[in-house]
Amino acid sequence: MKLLSKEQIYEGDKLTTERQNISSTDLMERAGTQIFNWIHLRMQGAQVPIHVFCGIGNNGGDGLVLARHLITHGYNVITYIVNCSDKRTKDFLINYDRIKNVSKDWPKMLSCNNDFEDIVIGEEDIIVDAVFGIGINRPPHEWVQKLFQKFRESKAFTLAIDLPSGLYPDRPVEDEDAVVHASYTLSFQSPKLVFFLPDTAKYTAHWEALDIGIDRDYLIQTETEAELIAKLEVIPLYKPREKFSHKGMFGHVLIIGGSYGKIGAVNLASRAALSSGAGLVTAYTPKCGYHSLQTAIPEVMVITDDEEKFISNINFDIKPSVVGIGVGLGTSEKTMQAFQTFLKSNKLPLVIDADGLNLLAENKSLLKLLPAQTILTPHPKELERLVGKWSDDFEKLKKVKAFSKKYNVIVLIKGAHSITVYHDKLYVNTTGNPGMATAGSGDVLTGVISGLIAQGYEPLAATIFGVYLHGKSADISLEDYGYQSLIASHIIETIGEAYIDLFKQPEQPQQEEEQKK
Structure with missing residues (x-):
């Protein structure tokens, strides 16, 4: 709308x-x-x-x-x-x-x-x-x-x-x-x-x-500056699958992140990428993440850095379709160097979250290295570090639009109504609830958006659709868990139901049913 x-x-x-x-x-x-x-x-x-x-x-x-x-x-x-x-x-x-x-x-x-x-x-x-x-x-x-x-x-x-x-x-x-x-x-x-x-x-x-x-x-x-995104707006974005589909048709997500004590973020993002429909998912972590990931998610492949507790070098011989980077990554000096080296040579689509955003904010010259339509998914404080402080929401939107145009990136402003910003255009999401204010829900979103890009969705469509699915999944989970008990894993568990809901017909009123009888 x-x-x-x-x-x-x-x-x-x-x-x-x-x-x-x-x-x-x-x-x-x-x-x-x-x-x-x-x-x-x-x-x-x-x-x-x-x-x-x-x-x-x-x-x-x-x-x-x-x-x-x-x-x-x-x-x-x-x-x-x-x-x-x-x-x-x-x-x-x-x-x-x-x-x-x-x-x-x-x-x-x-x-x-x-x-x-x-x-x-x-x-x-x-x-x-x-x-x-x-x-x-x-x-x-x-x-x-x-x-x-x-x-x-x-x-x-x-x-x-x-x-x-x-x-x-x-x-x-x-x-x-x-x-x-x-x-x-x-x-x-x-x-x-x-x-x-x-x-x-x-x-x-x-x-x-x-x-x-x-x-x-x-x-x-x-043409309007802003659009409201609900079910009717995302249904045209959906890509149906053919009968003779195979995993190679739905892309390969590489999730880069994790550090000692924060491997769970990679776990969540990787599971979400799979649940959103990616054909293959590989996690790239420090050595401390190997056993936990191989045990917890048998469907995900794992590559490790030589370092035990943090990523010091990003080097892989696979050919992913998209890279989601930053979840649980940490901001150590060696990690910053690895991140910078990676950006200089990378040509793949990127979804950047969490410490990936903090590293960009620490060295803003790296923003010039981002591929066109890289997706940034900051929470309010991470956004402030990127674009500077604002006095009100209108100034915030003005700053984010200018930032998006300057670096040709897609910025997702997370909130009760998350807003996807690309240049001068705003896409306001309608799904989601306060139960999502919990650790790891942002990691899940990184995985969902990455999984959609792997399947062939354009970055802007993947962001709009991904934010909707993420919020709808949380809304479905809310029915069983309520605001206080909802956790990030619950959101992943209901991504499938969020897909199914796209084409679910509304229930007919009881009166109409009785008339039919």
């Missing part, structure tokens, strides 16, 4: 009215009606007080459409106008007149001299936030912030229209008290990037995108 920018949303609205020969007021009616349908389906006429707070722009107009439909369908509605400016939009005014025609209780006007004491919101009530939407470009007035504070103090369910008010769609928040904390956000046509960034995701607990009929050709043809 494409994540449209603010400018693209405005352009899409404009083109839709032109191509569908409708007015902007008609489009607003369509949007407000969709919100009403969403609420009506869930509430079925329940008489819980619904407080609809409308700004005086187009977001407020959407709120007025919603309020009007709620009123005409018999809901218990209290409508407020947050009169924060004298710049009312045309469509707001049209819908303000329309709502006055369906109710003798006109919307309550709120202004800067209002202390809100006369507004009573119960904990069981519902608040609809239709104050600002995507159009905000500066912090709201202090009195509006006090209104938002009243929302929070009420503890009522808060439904934001399009975007929680006070949250910018394209830059960081200056004051979190100036933002509505939404329980749920109904976003028009597509979600917003800020729903998936660590600093701003907290402002909406849940979201859903409502289709308001934006011109299809525009949606298909428009």
Whole structure:
């Protein structure tokens, strides 16, 4: 799913009215009606007080459409106008007149001299936030912030229209008290990037995108900076196997890593590479890793360095398809020298994680030696060592995009919504859970991505697909283990189920099954 920018949303609205020969007021009616349908389906006429707070722009107009439909369908509605400016939009005014025609209780006007004491919101009530939407470009007035504070103090369910008010769609928040904390956000046509960034995701607990009929050709043809990656986006990436396949057709992964006490990282990465579908996997470790790997994973071949406890020389006579390097590697001086020598002669695709990233950060001149589309998979601190510190998520993305372009590499920003960055493009993952915050889960991801490249996936596709599979595997494992007990090995055990889930048909509702009987 494409994540449209603010400018693209405005352009899409404009083109839709032109191509569908409708007015902007008609489009607003369509949007407000969709919100009403969403609420009506869930509430079925329940008489819980619904407080609809409308700004005086187009977001407020959407709120007025919603309020009007709620009123005409018999809901218990209290409508407020947050009169924060004298710049009312045309469509707001049209819908303000329309709502006055369906109710003798006109919307309550709120202004800067209002202390809100006369507004009573119960904990069981519902608040609809239709104050600002995507159009905000500066912090709201202090009195509006006090209104938002009243929302929070009420503890009522808060439904934001399009975007929680006070949250910018394209830059960081200056004051979190100036933002509505939404329980749920109904976003028009597509979600917003800020729903998936660590600093701003907290402002909406849940979201859903409502289709308001934006011109299809525009949606298909428009290139966006960011895309949301879910099952429908990765299914086209999947490469099916033919009946007469053999292991030689699915590549050879070489995992280079390990040091004394950290051979487990190589174990995890190697097993994950096999489970993701690689035909062959070889592990290259110091001598101390030989017996444990040969015993624990009989399917994996092992090559060892002459050193007992760390890698001091990277020398092999096999011809792998891809190299995953860095897991458990260590950062000793001799390891750094071996790493540097390897990079100078290597022409194979690379996936670099953990200490491989730390070695690059220690000697950034090595970045120039990386093959095109090398995949780097840093956690936040490793990323900071590579690109420098950032003040907010938007600056972080800017730095990573510049870094990706400068060295022509793919950077995976790990997190609750891991983001794959290649040049100016962002791919936001939707799978995964907090149980993955456990030792070794990153090693598993290195193995999965390496295994996909070995099978012939292009590096960018392997990263996008690999991150999805990794997260989906963890989601499946979660059902048996929960957040606290999930470990990296569990993720490997369910990679097969994650593959199967790609083509699993959704279960039919019980009612449909009974009707068939």
